[in-house]
Amino acid sequence: MKIPYYPGCTLSTTAKPFDTSARAAAVALGFEMEELKQWNCCGAGFPLTPDNIIGLTAPTKVLANARKEGDTVTTLCSVCYNVLKRTNKVVRDDKEKRRIITDFIEEEYDGSLDVLHFFEVLRDKVGFDKVKAAVKRPLTGIKAGAYYGCMLLRPFEDMGIDNCEAPTVFEDLLEAIGCEPVDFPDKIECCGAHMAMGREDIVEKLSGNVMQSAVGRGAEVIVTSCPLCQYNLEKSQPAMAAGTAGYRPVPIVYFTQLLGYALGQDETTLGFESNAMDVRPLLKEKGV
Amino acid sequence: MKLEKKEIKSEAMQQLERMTGEEVRDCYQCGNCSGGCPVSFEMEIAPSQVIRFLQLGKLEEVMRANTMWVCVGCLQCYSRCPKSVSAAKLLEGLRQMVLRKGENHKEIEDLPFPFLKNAPQQAIVSGFRKFVS
Numbered sequence: 001m002k003i004p005y006y007p008g009c010t011l012s013t014t015a016k017p018f019d020t021s022a023r024a025a026a027v028a029l030g031f032e033m034e035e036l037k038q039w040n041c042c043g044a045g046f047p048l049t050p051d052n053i054i055g056l057t058a059p060t061k062v063l064a065n066a067r068k069e070g071d072t073v074t075t076l077c078s079v080c081y082n083v084l085k086r087t088n089k090v091v092r093d094d095k096e097k098r099r100i101i102t103d104f105i106e107e108e109y110d111g112s113l114d115v116l117h118f119f120e121v122l123r124d125k126v127g128f129d130k131v132k133a134a135v136k137r138p139l140t141g142i143k144a145g146a147y148y149g150c151m152l153l154r155p156f157e158d159m160g161i162d163n164c165e166a167p168t169v170f171e172d173l174l175e176a177i178g179c180e181p182v183d184f185p186d187k188i189e190c191c192g193a194h195m196a197m198g199r200e201d202i203v204e205k206l207s208g209n210v211m212q213s214a215v216g217r218g219a220e221v222i223v224t225s226c227p228l229c230q231y232n233l234e235k236s237q238p239a240m241a242a243g244t245a246g247y248r249p250v251p252i253v254y255f256t257q258l259l260g261y262a263l264g265q266d267e268t269t270l271g272f273e274s275n276a277m278d279v280r281p282l283l284k285e286k287g288v
Numbered sequence: 289m290k291l292e293k294k295e296i297k298s299e300a301m302q303q304l305e306r307m308t309g310e311e312v313r314d315c316y317q318c319g320n321c322s323g324g325c326p327v328s329f330e331m332e333i334a335p336s337q338v339i340r341f342l343q344l345g346k347l348e349e350v351m352r353a354n355t356m357w358v359c360v361g362c363l364q365c366y367s368r369c370p371k372s373v374s375a376a377k378l379l380e381g382l383r384q385m386v387l388r389k390g391e392n393h394k395e396i397e398d399l400p401f402p403f404l405k406n407a408p409q410q411a412i413v414s415g416f417r418k419f420v421s
Contacts, residue, residue, distance in 0.1 A: 009409040044413035048361065048380035049307045055417075079410060150362035164367055190326050190362035196407060197415030198394060202358060206326050227408040 003121060004069040005033035006062060008080040009041045015077075015227035017271025021260040022076050022118055024269035028260075029126050029134055033074065038065045042083040045194075053097060057104045059087035064109035072114045074121050076256065078226035082151040085115040086158045117152065117161060118256070119169050119225070128176040136264030138178030141286045144258065145182045145219030146170035147210060149229045150190050164188070173255065174223065177262035178288075186213035191232040200235075207236035208244075215250055221279055222252045230254065234276040251279035289344075296345035300385070304347065308381040312342045314371045321365035321375045331355040335365050335375035342378065356382045357393055361418070387421040394419040 003026075011019040026033045039062050047055030063084060066073035075081050091098045092111025102108055116124075122131055148167055156164035167188070171181035189210055192203030211233060214222050224230045233252045241249045253275055260270050261283065272280055305311065315336070322334035332353040333341065341349045350356070356379040366374040386393065394415070404412065 009413065014406075014408045041409075041413060043417065044410045045361070045417045047417075048374070048377045049384055050309045051307045052384065077410070079414070150360075150364070154363040154367050156367060188364075190360045190364070193360045193362065194411060194414040194418050195358070195360060196411045197399065197403070197419065199358065202327060202330055202360075205329070206360070209326070228410045228414070231408050231411060 001031040001125070002034045002070075003031060003116075003125075004066050004073045005035050006039055006042075006066060006073055006075045006080060006084065007035060008075060008077045009044075010227040011077060015230070015254070017274050018076055018227060018254040018256060020269045020271060021254065021256040021265070024265045025256055025260045025263055028263040028265060029122075029131065031121075031126070034069070036062070036066055036069060036073070042080045044079055044083070046083045046086045053100055054104070056087050056090060056097070056101055059083050060091055060101045060109055061105045061107065063088055063091065063111075063113055063115075064105065064107040067109055067113050071112065072116055074116045074118055076118045076225065078117075078149055078151040079228065081115070081117045082159065088113055088115050089158055117225075119152075119173065120161060122173060123169055128172055131173065131259075132176040135177055135262045137262050137288055139258060139262050139283075139286075139288050140178045142179045142282065142288065143182050143218050143220045144174050144179040145184055145214030145217070145222045146174055146187060146255075147214065147222050147224050147229060147233070148188050149224065149226050150188070150193075152225060153188060170223070170225070170255065173259070177259055179258065182214065182217045182219040184213045184217040184219065186210045189213075191229040192236075193228060193232070196228070196232055196235075203232050204236045204239050207232045208240045211237065211240055211250070212244065212247065215247060219250060220282055221250055221258075223255045223258060224252060225255055237276070249277055251275055251277040251282065253279050291344060296343075298345055298347065300347050301342065301345055304342070304378065304381045304385065307384060308374070308377045310374055310378055310381075312339055312373070312378070315339045315343065315369075315373045316371060318370060320368045320370065321373075324364040324368045325375075326362065326364065327358050327360055330358050335359075335379075338378065339373065339375060350382060351386075355379065357419075383418065390421045392420050396420065
């Protein structure tokens with residue numbers, strides 16, 4: 001099975017381990033992530049005002065290119081997923097907007113793609129049972145906090161990947177690879193997102209809430225599916241540790257890094273060394 | 289307070305509703321949006337208060353507050369609204385009213401070099417979308 005794959009800007013640069021670990025995990029599970037021959041940035045945000053058609057042109061261009069390579073496209077970054085899936089819906093359902101966008105990008109696209117997050121590929125196309133069966137190094141005893149953030153889930157009627165108030169897809173995957181998922185109240189709260197641009201105080205507060213909530217429930221590692229969440233959480237951790245009595249910093253990793261490790265991948269594809277806090281001592285301590 | 293119809297349905301209010309597709313009268317002020325908003329602690333006017341001001345046609349009051357610039361767009365407000373009103377969309381509409389005039393909220397040259405060098409591309413692209421015209 002080959003699945004057309006849209007990496008997006010950040011997975012090709014600062015979040016490279018997210019990309020390499022996912023591609024290698026796919027191979028270990030018997031399929032291939034085939035990078036689109038041509039792609040551009042999705043715009044890193046779905047335009048919230050419906051009259052902002054120019055904001056839909058970049059993602060539609062991506063979708064039009066993906067359609068040439070199959071009827072499905074998968075992505076890993078929560079924001080890319082949010083933008084592509086919602087744009088796809090607009091193009092599919094709103095013929096007038098589709099016409100205007102088509103005129104702009106000079107390409108025909110009708111919204112017929114199935115936009116899938118890597119989670120959906122693992123859950124619906126591969127199956128978590130098969131993931132579990134392929135595990136070579138079960139992460140037994142690791143208490144992992146699955147952090148969804150916002151873009152994977154909301155708005156519910158457009159995304160539909162899981163329940164928007166009480167999702168479980170992330171925990172189900174972590175369970176399949178042997179972890180002990182830790183449920184925590186802030187798992188669907190925002191990390192501070194684009195406030196990273198100049199309002200670090202807001203990011204520290206929001207990311208701090210998320211980490212305190214996860215670590216307070218016993219998480220030894222926080223797992224994300226968004227490079228901006230990963231960056232914000234990592235960057236806010238020193239302030240959190242300095243300002244909160246009893247707070248012990250934890251590694252913040254991509255879910256594909258843990259998945260890849262569990263599938264027995266070579267460490268060069270996992271990129272643990274690029275995380276601000278190394279997860280390997282924890283893995284060693286747990287004997288996995 | 290005396291309310292004028294021409295203020296409630298001002299040109300700017302009509303423009304905002306046209307841009308966003310939202311109908312501010314639908315809101316019955318339950319406060320769920322402000323309750324769920326992770327950034328309300330920092331806002332000069334909470335999301336439900338923003339909508340109340342808009343219902344009264346007091347758009348200038350909202351434009352003066354920092355609320356639209358600190359909204360993170362996480363859509364928690366909308367996902368919990370029993371009337372399907374999107375405070376996030378209205379706030380984006382207000383930002384757009386400023387940005388479409390060519391006024392930047394942040395200047396690119398003011399951003400610190402370490403941020404530009406180390407931040408994920410996504411942070412920079414998405415910040416530009418929200419703050420730069």
